[in-house]
Amino acid sequence: MRARSACSTAIGRSSSCRLALADESIEHTSMLADLRRESAAGAEGFYNYDVWENERVLEGSATVALTMAEQLGDRIRCSSPVGAIRISPHRCEVMLTTGEVLTAANVVCAVPAGPLRGISISGISDTKLASLHRQKSALAAKFVAVYDHSFWEGAGLNGVAYMEHNILGGVWAQSAGIMSGLVPPQRMGTYLATPRHHLGQALIDEVVDAFGDAAATPAKTYTRSWGTAPWTQGYVTAWRPGDVMGVGPCTARASRRSTCAGPTSGCPATWKAPCALAAASPAKSSPPADSPPSPPTRPTTGTAVSSAARIPTTPDVDSLLKPSDHVDPAHLRTAAPAETAATHLASADEKFSVGTWRAEPYAEYIEAYPGDEYTRIIEGRVTLTQDDGTTWTFGPGDAFTIAAGWRGEYRVDEPLLKQFAYYIP
Numbered sequence: 001m002r003a004r005s006a007c008s009t010a011i012g013r014s015s016s017c018r019l020a021l022a023d024e025s026i027e028h029t030s031m032l033a034d035l036r037r038e039s040a041a042g043a044e045g046f047y048n049y050d051v052w053e054n055e056r057v058l059e060g061s062a063t064v065a066l067t068m069a070e071q072l073g074d075r076i077r078c079s080s081p082v083g084a085i086r087i088s089p090h091r092c093e094v095m096l097t098t099g100e101v102l103t104a105a106n107v108v109c110a111v112p113a114g115p116l117r118g119i120s121i122s123g124i125s126d127t128k129l130a131s132l133h134r135q136k137s138a139l140a141a142k143f144v145a146v147y148d149h150s151f152w153e154g155a156g157l158n159g160v161a162y163m164e165h166n167i168l169g170g171v172w173a174q175s176a177g178i179m180s181g182l183v184p185p186q187r188m189g190t191y192l193a194t195p196r197h198h199l200g201q202a203l204i205d206e207v208v209d210a211f212g213d214a215a216a217t218p219a220k221t222y223t224r225s226w227g228t229a230p231w232t233q234g235y236v237t238a239w240r241p242g243d244v245m246g247v248g249p250c251t252a253r254a255s256r257r258s259t260c261a262g263p264t265s266g267c268p269a270t271w272k273a274p275c276a277l278a279a280a281s282p283a284k285s286s287p288p289a290d291s292p293p294s295p296p297t298r299p300t301t302g303t304a305v306s307s308a309a310r311i312p313t314t315p316d317v318d319s320l321l322k323p324s325d326h327v328d329p330a331h332l333r334t335a336a337p338a339e340t341a342a343t344h345l346a347s348a349d350e351k352f353s354v355g356t357w358r359a360e361p362y363a364e365y366i367e368a369y370p371g372d373e374y375t376r377i378i379e380g381r382v383t384l385t386q387d388d389g390t391t392w393t394f395g396p397g398d399a400f401t402i403a404a405g406w407r408g409e410y411r412v413d414e415p416l417l418k419q420f421a422y423y424i425p
């Protein structure tokens with residue numbers, strides 16, 4: 001704007017708009033990020049209210065949570081902070097801060113980026129973790145004033161105001177009779193320094209300054225200090241130059257067993273920005289509350305990464321095999337098989353492993369194979385039936401590969417002993 005000789009009023013207006021959205025100042029905003037979110041929303045022009053604000057839950061957004069709660073029933077844990085998440089090839093563990101461990105086939109995370117950084121996460125790539133840690137949160141607060149009607153409409157106003165020198169960055173009409181305002185990060189110091197018992201009135205006075213006395217007597221006001229609340233720590237609104245490329249595409253992508261539920265690096269929106277990872281679907285088992293977190297999963301047999309070793313086969317390998325749970329009960333088409341396994345080598349991040357697996361006959365249907373696998377059959381027979389009907393049967397001496405994402409039936413026809421090399425992306 002300066003290069004084009006924009007006047008200071010025009011620049012000031014632009015800056016105020018940004019403050020009202022709890023965004024960074026225009027000098028610190030990435031044009032790439034802006035263009036990306038505009039293109040994601042399909043808006044023409046920056047922050048087109050009609051485009052950004054047109055998706056609402058008619059009954060109120062709490063309906064979403066209440067509907068989910070109805071269906072999940074007692075599987076919901078309230079007041080149960082998650083302290084650690086471990087993703088391993090065959091199951092996920094979610095450790096509560098009480099020490100209780102929940103196991104699940106998959107984890108969907110819906111914790112905002114700030115608190116998520118405080119959760120210890122293992123089993124996903126360093127790049128993905130680095131991407132999470134690169135996210136910046138806007139430490140903003142929200143103010144809402146509820147009036148018995150949209151008084152601003154009577155005066156021919158749209159209810160939007162940008163505030164240059166207040167605690168609030170601006171306000172807008174959220175819905176009938178409801179005016180919302182944001183305290184941008186740049187003004188959180190003043191907000192926090194204002195004594196709590198003066199704060200509500202101070203914010204109402206700012207709205208009165210903008211709209212006159214009709215704004216003076218809201219039926220109710222609410223403030224939420226999201227930026228300083230430990231469980232939210234603000235939200236991702238702003239992208240400085242370099243942020244988009246710095247964060248990279250990693251956080252937004254789901255790995256096989258852990259999924260980021262909210263838009264993060266791909267985040268197109270301002271309001272709907274918080275990144276996400278809360279542990280969910282604690283389905284499999286819930287050991288007693290006093291169970292200590294289990295130690296990180298490491299190979300119980302095998303060799304150090306720096307040495308070479310022969311992979312034992314029958315009969316030597318049998319003494320190494322331990323009960324295992326490689327088969328996901330949710331996929332079973334038959335009774336669960338008796339199974340045992342040994343790991344001969346695993347990378348430090350546990351994404352790559354080489355092992356031996358014994359299983360009794362069973363069948364499972366796999367929606368998407370979690371990793372890339374090389375298998376060599378030593379004993380028994382396996383039939384793979386791909387979703388398009390293609391079938392392969394493999395017996396002793398045969399070797400085959402399965403690519404991550406493969407979909408179909410995996411059936412062990414005869415007691416199986418296989419060796420595998422497995423990589424989970």
Ligand SMILES: Cc1cc2nc3c(=O)[nH]c(=O)nc-3n(C[C@H](O)[C@H](O)[C@H](O)COP(=O)(O)OP(=O)(O)OC[C@H]3O[C@@H](n4cnc5c(N)ncnc54)[C@H](O)[C@@H]3O)c2cc1C
Nearest residue numbers: 081082111112115140141142226231232234235271272273
């Ligand atoms: C200042 C501000 C103003 C906003 N204004 C608007 C608006 O006007 N309109 C709009 O549509 N959206 C608005 N939003 C955005 C909206 O609030 C979010 O998009 C929405 O709440 C995101 O929902 P969520 O479930 O992803 O995250 P949240 O609602 O933040 O839920 C995350 C949950 O994770 C829990 N959690 C955190 N840490 C842990 C842990 N360790 N273990 C277990 N649980 C944990 C938290 O307790 C919380 O319940 C605003 C957001 C902010 C910050």
